[in-house]
Amino acid sequence: MSVTEMFSYIQGFLSADQDIREDIRKVVQVLEQTAREILTVLQSVHQPSGFKDIPSKCLKARELFCTVRNHTGELKTKFPVEQYYRYHEHWRFVLQRLAFLAAFVVYLESESLVTREEVAKILAIEVDREKGFHLDVEDYLAGVLILASELSRLAVNSVTAGDYGRPLRISNFINELDSGFRLLNLKNDPLRKRYDGLKYDVKKIEEVVYDLSIRGLAKEQESGGDK
Template structure:
C-alpha cells in the first residue's frame, strides 16, 4: 500500500512536469514567431541609416506598424498559453524580444512625431497592459531598456543623417536624447543590468553632442539652435 501511494505521488509529479514542458515548448514556439516579426521590423527601420533612407521614413513607418500588428496577434496567442498567476515564472522567455519591440515602437513613433512613446502607448500597440492586475503586462524594466536602446540608435542616426545631408536632424535628436537622459536621471535605478545600460546613455549623449558641435563649427546649422542644445547639455552636467 505504501509503495502504491509513492507511485501515485510521483505519477502526479510526472503529469505536472509533462504539462509544464508542453507549456514551455508552446511558449518558445510563439516567442520565436514574435522574434521573427521584430527582426522584420528592424530590417525595415534600419534603412534610415542609408543615404536615401530618410525620404522613405513615412512609408517604412507604415510597414513597421503592420509588423507590430502581427506581433500583437502573436502576443495574444502567448497570453492564452501562460497559466494564470505565472507571468513572471516564464517572463524570461519573452523579455528580450519585448525590449526589442519597445525600442522599435519608440523609434517608429519618434520618426513619425519626434516625441517619446509612453509605456501605455507601447503596451496598447502590443495588446498589453501596464498594470499586472489588468492582465498581460508590459514590464516597466523592459520598457526602460527599450528606451535606452532607442537612444543608442538615435546616436547612430545623428551621424548618418549628416552623411545623408540632413544637418538639422542631429540638433533635434540631441535635444530629445538630452531630455531622455534628464528623465532617467530622476530614477533611482537598483537593477544592475538596467543601471549598466543606463551608463551607456551618457556616451550616446556625448556622441550626438559631438556631431552637433562639428556641424556648428562648419557653419552647417543655426547657431541659436546649437546654443540652446548646448545649454541643455550643460544643465545636465551640473
C-alpha cells in the same frame, strides 16, 4: 501517498510545465522573426535615400505590428494569467526589442517619446499587471534605452545624408531622456548597465553637434541654408 506516487505526481507537474514552456517558445520565435522584419524596414532610414522615405517606412512597420498583435494575443493563452513572472524570461528580450521598435516608429513620426501606455496599445497587451499579460516597466525602459543608441547612430548618418538639423533635435531629445533617467533609482542590474551606456550615446551625439557647430553647418541649417 507513497513515495512512488508522490514522485509520479511531481513528474506530471514538471511535464505540464515543460509543455507550457515549449508552447511559449514557439510563439516567441515567431514574434522574434516579426521583430527582425520590422527592424529591417526601419534600418533603411539610416541610408541617405531612406531619409526621404521615412513616412512610408513607418507605415510599413505599423502594418507589421498588426502581425505582432496577433502573436501577443496567442501568447496570452499559453500560460495561466497569474503566472506571468514564472515564464517572463521567455519573452522578456523580444518585448524589450518590440518596445524599442515601437518607440523608434513613434520618434520617426513625431520626434517624441512614446509612453508605456502607447507601447502596450501598439503591442495589444496590458499596462497593469493585475490584468495579466502586460508590458513590465523595466522592459519598457530597456526599450527606450535601445532607442537612445539607435538615435545616436541616426545622428551620425543624418550628417552623411545632408540633414544637419536632425542631430540637433536628436541631441535635445537624448539630453531630456538622460535627465529623466537620472530621476530614477534603478535596482535592476541589466537595466542599470544599459543605462550606463546612455552617457556614451549622449557624448557621441554631442560630438556630432560640436562638429556641425564649428563648421557652421548647424547655424546654416537653422537659417534655412541649402548647403
